[in-house]
Amino acid sequence: MKKLFVILSSLIAISVLSGCVSLNSVSLTQLPKERDHLVSATASDLVFLGFTTQNDFVDEAIESLKAQCRGGKLTGILTKHQTTAYVLVFKREVIASGYCNIAEA
Amino acid sequence: MLRVLMISLILICSGCARLDHIQISDIDQSQGDLRPISVKLSDTGFNASEAVAITSELAQSESAKENLGDLAAILALINMGPSTGNPVYNDRYAENILLQLHQQCPTGKITALRNIREARSYGPVSGEIVRIDADCIL
Numbered sequence: 001m002k003k004l005f006v007i008l009s010s011l012i013a014i015s016v017l018s019g020c021v022s023l024n025s026v027s028l029t030q031l032p033k034e035r036d037h038l039v040s041a042t043a044s045d046l047v048f049l050g051f052t053t054q055n056d057f058v059d060e061a062i063e064s065l066k067a068q069c070r071g072g073k074l075t076g077i078l079t080k081h082q083t084t085a086y087v088l089v090f091k092r093e094v095i096a097s098g099y100c101n102i103a104e105a
Numbered sequence: 106m107l108r109v110l111m112i113s114l115i116l117i118c119s120g121c122a123r124l125d126h127i128q129i130s131d132i133d134q135s136q137g138d139l140r141p142i143s144v145k146l147s148d149t150g151f152n153a154s155e156a157v158a159i160t161s162e163l164a165q166s167e168s169a170k171e172n173l174g175d176l177a178a179i180l181a182l183i184n185m186g187p188s189t190g191n192p193v194y195n196d197r198y199a200e201n202i203l204l205q206l207h208q209q210c211p212t213g214k215i216t217a218l219r220n221i222r223e224a225r226s227y228g229p230v231s232g233e234i235v236r237i238d239a240d241c242i243l
């Protein structure tokens with residue numbers, strides 16, 4: 001019983017302590033006057049022990065941002081690149097948000 | 106033999122992509138059609154300490170192992186400090202990026218710039234990459 005308790009406690013401790021986020025980079029572009037329409041996009045991938053051969057997941061965030069502001073101008077873009085470490089697995093994530101302004105004809 | 110196999114496996118598996126930094130600029134889709142453009146510049150990065158440490162593992166005699174281990178520690182201490190990726194021997198490899206970007210976009214109107222600092226790592230050697238993806242307004 002004591003052994004089971006130790007194993008369970010260890011598993012919980014490992015899961016909680018290793019689920020840590022590190023913020024790799026943050027950037028912000030010029031903010032617009034009109035800030036009514038906020039759009040955001042997230043792209044991520046999971047890598048085992050850090051082994052991966054591509055960084056293509058980043059493009060998903062861009063395409064999503066573009067799709068949410070067709071024919072408009074996206075400014076005030078806040079980009080965050082962060083990595084969350086789980087047990088043996090890392091989640092790489094790009095979170096981007098910005099203000100969409102579509103000029104009226 | 107097993108040691109060589111293990112080190113080879115580590116080197117092969119470490120042919121990995123690394124993402125250090127990404128920055129997205131304003132995206133203007135109001136001025137016309139967009140054509141994707143991309144510029145990638147890279148230089149070879151070399152981690153001398155890691156290379157010596159691997160050599161140390163492969164060494165046959167104990168004294169050679171010890172000496173190489175000490176050398177690896179000295180090299181690690183010399184290169185200690187904040188850095189992004191492995192050191193390169195040319196600090197100007199990314200300087201022509203703007204020129205190359207303009208060559209791909211004759212109209213000169215470039216939007217949706219994505220500044221990406223990444224690398225391909227093969228053990229102690231790596232390709233340290235600066236990539237700019239963008240859209241040319243036609």
